[in-house]
Amino acid sequence: MEPMIKIEHLDKTFRGKTQTVYALKDINLDIQKGDIFGIIGMSGAGKSTLIRCMNFLERPTSGTVKIDGKDLAALSDRELRKTRQEVAMIFQHFNLLQQRNVRGNIAFSMEIAGMKKADIDARIDELLEIVDLKDRALMYPAQLSGGQKQRVAIARALATNPKIILCDEATSALDPATTQSILKLLKDINRKYGITIVIITHEMSVVESICSHVAIIDDGQLAEVGTVEKVFTQPESRTAKRIIYQKSAGGQAALGKRCIRVVFDGKSSYEPVISNLIMECKIAVNIMFADTKDIDGKAYGHMILQLPEDRLQGDRAIYYLRSKNLVVEELEEYVI
Numbered sequence: 278m279e280p281m282i283k284i285e286h287l288d289k290t291f292r293g294k295t296q297t298v299y300a301l302k303d304i305n306l307d308i309q310k311g312d313i314f315g316i317i318g319m320s321g322a323g324k325s326t327l328i329r330c331m332n333f334l335e336r337p338t339s340g341t342v343k344i345d346g347k348d349l350a351a352l353s354d355r356e357l358r359k360t361r362q363e364v365a366m367i368f369q370h371f372n373l374l375q376q377r378n379v380r381g382n383i384a385f386s387m388e389i390a391g392m393k394k395a396d397i398d399a400r401i402d403e404l405l406e407i408v409d410l411k412d413r414a415l416m417y418p419a420q421l422s423g424g425q426k427q428r429v430a431i432a433r434a435l436a437t438n439p440k441i442i443l444c445d446e447a448t449s450a451l452d453p454a455t456t457q458s459i460l461k462l463l464k465d466i467n468r469k470y471g472i473t474i475v476i477i478t479h480e481m482s483v484v485e486s487i488c489s490h491v492a493i494i495d496d497g498q499l500a501e502v503g504t505v506e507k508v509f510t511q512p513e514s515r516t517a518k519r520i521i522y523q524k525s526a527g528g529q530a531a532l533g534k535r536c537i538r539v540v541f542d543g544k545s546s547y548e549p550v551i552s553n554l555i556m557e558c559k560i561a562v563n564i565m566f567a568d569t570k571d572i573d574g575k576a577y578g579h580m581i582l583q584l585p586e587d588r589l590q591g592d593r594a595i596y597y598l599r600s601k602n603l604v605v606e607e608l609e610e611y612v613i
């Protein structure tokens with residue numbers, strides 16, 4: 278089957294007066310129809326540039342991007358505008374029009390597409406239902422929470438029945454609970470309407486929550502592509518291992534303010550899970566508090582851990598602990 282997005286030998290170079298940046302180098306990637314695909318990498322790795330090449334907001338320097346079999350470079354401006362309606366995008370900072378209320382924001386892409394007013398109104402009603410914002414229809418962006426603003430942006434993205442939604446750090450400005458509710462909405466949309474979703478993020482927890490496949494990008498190149506399960510548990514490339522496990526060897530990374538509570542509820546066996554975390558993943562954590570018991574070989578109680586400052590390493594620690602059947606919750610207000 279033809280992939281929904283096919284990228285071949287894509288290069289993107291930014292030539293400035295004094296400097297040339299090779300932002301993407303020979304990217305080859307297939308994203309299948311109906312997939313939720315994560316692209317993860319450190320800051321400056323090329324994530325935003327790559328996702329912007331998928332709808333030609335950024336034109337590749339060389340190589341091809343095919344959407345549902347159509348080579349974007351071969352399209353006329355008119356055809357490209359039409360194809361862009363099939364490839365909607367949502368952003369970290371929502372990009373809503375401040376002078377328009379919720380209905381007006383959702384209407385925007387349909388007005389541009391030249392739809393009739395009555396059809397637009399009916400479609401807005403449907404969309405408000407999908408994103409659960411019926412009671413906010415007449416409010417302005419300034420009156421909404423971050424999560425509600427992102428729901429408006431999702432409704433706007435859905436308005437013209439896209440085949441693909443590209444999400445550029447769409448949950449990075451949201452707190453953990455709101456992030457989960459937006460990810461759940463995206464997953465529901467993917468399931469109900471079969472829309473292919475591409476998510477770029479620097480957070481492993483986002484990919485882990487909803488993606489089926491992931492690509493790791495580093496310094497403009499794809500280091501590894503595969504199922505989330507495979508790549509996160511058995512990374513093969515050196516780059517993927519470095520990103521997933523730790524940036525530098527030896528577990529010397531600085532600890533940060535992020536703390537988690539690990540609950541031992543009898544589902545995991547009593548094993549030295551924290552030393553295993555440190556030995557296997559080479560991630561340093563600090564035990565702030567522990568009250569655990571071994572009852573018939575099963576672990577009960579809880580622990581509070583301080584995670585590394587590096588977000589990816591912290592995510593990796595959480596991923597590891599959850600894979601050991603432990604309940605892990607982030608503590609927002611823990612004072613160190």
Ligand SMILES: Nc1ncnc2c1ncn2[C@@H]1O[C@H](COP(=O)(O)OP(=O)(O)OP(=O)(O)O)[C@@H](O)[C@H]1O
Binds near residue numbers: 291318322324325327
């Ligand atoms: N318009 C531009 N002009 C020049 N250089 C650019 C431009 N856009 C991006 N770059 C460079 O391309 C590289 C990749 O940037 P990009 O924004 O794609 O990375 P990213 O992985 O999305 O990073 P972040 O997570 O910090 O947003 C960086 O070195 C960046 O400075």
